[in-house]
Amino acid sequence: MDIHNEKILILDFGSQYTQLIARRVREAHVYCELHPFDMELEAIRNFAPRGIILSGGPKSVYEQGAPAVEEALFELGVPVLGICYGMQLMSRHFGGEVVPAGKREFGHADLLAQGKPGPLFDGFFIDGKSPVWMSHGDHVEKVPAGFEVVAGTGNAPVCAIQDVARKLYGVQFHPEVNHTPRGEILIDTFVRKICGCSGQWTPGHIIEDAVSRIREQVGTDQVILGLSGGVDSSVAAALIHRAIGDQLTCVFVDNGLLRLGEGDQVMATFAENMGVKVLRVDAEERFLGALAGVADPERKRKIIGNKFVDIFEEEAGRLTDAKWLAQGTIYPDVIESAGAKTGKAHSIKSHHNVGGLPDYMKLQLLEPLRELFKDEVRAIGEELGLPHAMVWRHPFPGPGLGVRILGEVKKEYADILRQADAIYIEELYRTGHYHKISQAFAVFLPVKSVGVMGDGRTYEYVVALRAVETKDFMTAGWYPLPYDILAHISSRIINEVKGINRVTYDISSKPPATIEWE
Template identity: 50%
Template sequence: MKKIVVVDYGSQYTQLIARRLRELEVYSEVIHHTEDTSLEDVVGVILSGGPNSVTVEGAPDLPNWFQKVKVPVMGICYGMQLLVKNFGGKVDKTEAAEYGRTEIRTLKCSSIFENVPRNFNVWMSHGDSVVNIPENFDVLAETENNIPAALCSKDKRIWTLQFHPEVRHTEHGMDIIENFLFNICRAERSWTMEKFLEEKISEIRETVGDSKTILGLSGGVDSSVAAVLVHKAIGKRLINIFVDHGLLRLNEEQEVPNVFRDKLGLNLDVVHAKDRFLNRLQGVTEPEEKRKIIGKEFIRVFEKEAKRVGGEFLVQGTIYSDVIESAASGKETAKIKSHHNVGGLPEKMNLKIIEPLRYLFKDEVRKLGELLGIPHEILYRHPFPGPGLGIRIIGEITEEKLNILKEADAIFIRTLKEKGWYERIWQAFAVLLSSKSVGVVGDERAYDYVIALRAVNSVEGMTADWSKIPHEILDEISRRICNSVKGAGRVVYDITSKPPATIEWE
């Protein structure tokens, strides 16, 4: 099968590049820049961005096999600067660093900018810039600061972009990627979700053999799709374990088992472990420590259950945005936060991990779920983190805070559903802050917790914009929470996008 090789230099968006190629039905493989690879059937190479500077000694360099490449190459951000340096140009820090939305203008016609307007906005993220272009290269576009935004070698084999075409904030980004794939590389449309499903079922059967397997089922989209996928592959040899750790949403400990036993017919065992988790979390305030404690306790519970049922493998619903934020995708990737099922796993464990969704993004997981026949109300639930409400309570977790947050979050979600806004939002939830705020109840002074509401729109979770919920709906949510949730005295709305913030607060 013809393919594009994506070389990873540690960018948060490396897998997003591969994901965009999949959207265009082009098969791709992501490899670390230190890895070797066969160039057979390769029709193009993309060098990703990354957090390093090419001007620093020891910075990641081109792969050892790069000199053998005869097909078109595109360098993005760090990839552009690396190519410029290696072809004799110069990269250095300039007075005008560029971050976020930036307007660029194209200077000449080229196949990579076909059907793209002369001026358009792109997403930049660089402190270094190209200050001298290599010989035999042309500048195709530049920013308002006269910084090169795109270059091309005169033989039309090397193409470079200072901006990120793979993020949705870049206008015409998909047009640019499509131009590179089909106008320049002559790639084939050969990758589909149906093919992924077929290959993954075969892979799971080969990996598991005749062994029993357990799966940590949270009831969220990712673990639900993983459960049905693995059930399709190995049937009743999959035992799903639902852990009631006390950090679930209101009434979820009853609702989830009913749905998955009755609607989907899965094997499901419930483990009541609330006291175990809350005791371990007592007095802990640091977010990373919380995540690691929760991840460790999950594994210990699963190990005990695996021993009980004779299981050898543990299936997890890890998806690629989890992997990227936990910095598990490459040696140079900057760590954002540990996910309990990635960076939060203990070093020593007695189970072999299977992550069938590891290289899919959230919307791709939902497409896979549709192929598997999972009900709409399960697939389109808002994402819920594995550590649950443990990372939506800022500071120490107590039963009092959990009860306040559960009720406030339930009111927020219920009101959004009543007003027809729930399905217009990618993710919505409440956060309980560690600080209290003065208020007035009747004629008396009150001193209660602050509830922050968070609602964002996204596609794959790598970037997100805050949702513009109408003020009258926010007003009603605030009044309902303050009037009926004892201990909640103030409600605020988070209007920060990702980046610079993450979606979750911790």
Template identity: 55%
Template sequence: MQEKIIILDFGSQYTQLIARRVRELNVYCEIHPFNHLPQFDDTVKGVILSGSPYSVRQDDAPQIDFKSLEQKFPVLGVCYGAQYIAQHSGGEVKPSSIREYGRANLQFIANDNVLMKNISPASQVWMSHGDTIYSTPDNFEIIASTDTVKVAAYHVAGTNTYGIQFHPEVTHSTEGKQLLENFLVDICGCKQDWNPDAFVETTIAELKAKLGDDKVVLGLSGGVDSSVAAVLLHHAIGKNLHCIFVDNGLLRKNEFEAVLDSYKHMGLNVRGIDAKDRFLSQLAGVKDPEQKRKIIGRVFIEVFDDAAHEVQDVKWLGQGTIYPDVIESVSVKGPSATIKSHHNVGGLPDYMKLKIVEPLNTLFKDEVRKVGKALGIDPLILGRHPFPGPGLAIRILGDITPEKVAILQEADAIYTNNLKESGWYDKVWQAGAIFLPVQSVGVMGDERTYEHVICLRAVGSLDGMTADWSHLPYELLAKISNEIINNVKGINRVVYDISSKPPATIEWE
């Protein structure tokens, strides 16, 4: 059985980041809300208590029986977690005289303590708290301080319980990864044996046992997640996997044919369905982005259901759901406020009567790519930028027409090709062209024009949660703009989006 670390989530914005750092150290971990505890079986090697937007002094602050946990497992409290352990052990937590937020340096480090092993003098850490631990019980040993925070880290004597006031998971804590490794390896005894090859071997074995001779139907999108899920399932059940790739008329230029061809070269049992007219006719005249998403989702389910019914005795629906989707659905506060409708297959109607199999639902996006590499999947598929489920429908602001789709496909192709030729495609996380619902005056030759505007968008990100606009070279932007205006009829102006997320989202709709 795979050993693991349990991270109990108290609502911190950094909880997923703790998990990512633990996994980067080749240790498997799971995030669970503090109010939905998992089974703590023999595979659990340790527990991490996350930060929280709450104060431990609030009446409605998250509560956990950490005493029973520390009797069985090593425990590391981070920020709120550290304050919670201190207060519920007899210490005192008060509002900080000066709110600690940002970079700080450790002035004192007890290097003889295993948690602080190999942490440098004056090591930089990231603070983010409004409360401070003012006093600790007699059996608490202070093992790190800053010039303003006396209890920056502590160890409860005679136990494997530790608390740190700073956030080791963020890159601003320059030796945070070392501290986490000290906890995982030296204190919890983790073997650091969780890697893509191990995941592939274990997952294929589990899928074989779970599915047997059953048939599975899976909707491919051309993206990383569904492609990796398909190959894992293919390794487990072979031709009993039936893949369906739908052309909704809103893919990028020549994408349907190119992706379908690459899937067939991978040995997948895949069927392509041309449903362009069905989607575009349903979208005619619709301008509201939420309505577009709902129409596309509904029509996709109808097309997918028709195709699935042609497979005899199918029992399972395969999906490329990844871990952030799972975490979101069981978060501390429940699913977050809807910013945009979910754009994957998502809520399938009851009449399909299919059981769900999600081979990637424990992985983050970067881990999915590593697994895909271990499976030998074409780097062109693994390196593809994220592309929204509704496709170009939400990159055409306003109503959708075949003419606008064709214009955007041409402009987007020129943009993407230039990024690839210049070496910039792999340097940005996501890029795309947006068709704006405005026209502008231009001059071509001796003629006045009044034509459409294309906006270029390119961002850098780790996981799409936050993103910064990419500083593409002026010379490259100029070349792309000239090629689009000269070659795409109907466009006479190109602009570049320099908004970051937040406050702007990556997609415009």
């Protein structure tokens, strides 16, 4: 079974929500890819999508130089769904009129059905209406010939249109965001019923397909994998081990930037319980030496990434047949690092798997999770039999504590942060909040503040605690941890971790902040 045979193409016009569209399609068990809006028509034909989704975007379709698609796109004979800017673009293409709205519409709105909704909106309306999330300054004033209006709001009479005969649909609202409660129904209906996809993109099929691809790609070669203990590299290790068994050797690099006791946990899980070959390398001094005097976060990421590669190559040199370096790169790593396949997004941060590999690296890359989102990685991790606690552990950055220590990284700082973080996570588990939170961690701030302990004055470091709720990690809200629990965590950290006399709690959302501090 080729699980990539049924696929949806998403053309990105620069919306902050484009990744969410892809996640909703994947949740419908259908494969999809993001590509830039100016993808060449021949490439689209070769991609052979069952359907196309046009994303939203910040521009106006009537502006000079506004993003557009080749006109023949709408003649390919596959269903098209335009979202926000995508709907306006499609309307204008077919002779409709798009104008600046008299009143811009951002936030919640009630979508009201007009007449009998078409096939796309089956199950979307309840009693003729559905709450949706709007984010637009323009709207369609004149509907193109052949299209009919399906729904509108009090502020925008044209919010959903369709040409059922040609399978062309448009919505002014954003069905991909959580704020549109039944949005996933609409996207599921589009990809499954309108586009005719059967839903082959399931954990079992993904594993079966990945195992086949790995075996074909690697052959009889030896593979070396950098095992960090995080979800992504752990799932990659389990998946590759299922495919090629003893041809895989994992290198677990203890870089001095791991969580408390993490090294022993990783060795116990993989080497002792799963029978995976794991080499443990103590490289704390090498990493901390390379990071000495470096404060810039991007430089730290590059240094850590390069140092990992150096060590992998050294270990691979001891394996005479090793030709592949396996990594736990996932789809958001690629997209956030450099705009990925859209080619248009701003670089938020570089991921050490994506942006930090040197040109001289002799090993070929094997990245079996590169097409997957985090929730998909977790699902196949459980399917592969990894411990539940490991699969559902909060994300941990590739550079480890190196980007949770602000500024220069020192052993003293890492030791302090490890202890504080362990107390924090222990209390979140004890109080039942850990699995309600998407990601939680402590951050070391290299500043000192005055305090009082006993009868003496102290001048010690500050730790910030971070906890966020998110479904997609593209946007996130801070988690409202109860005051009494925060007070207890703060008291424990200050009393038990030498060198800290002040604890703060980060109440910033993403955006404007990021989840990690660096």
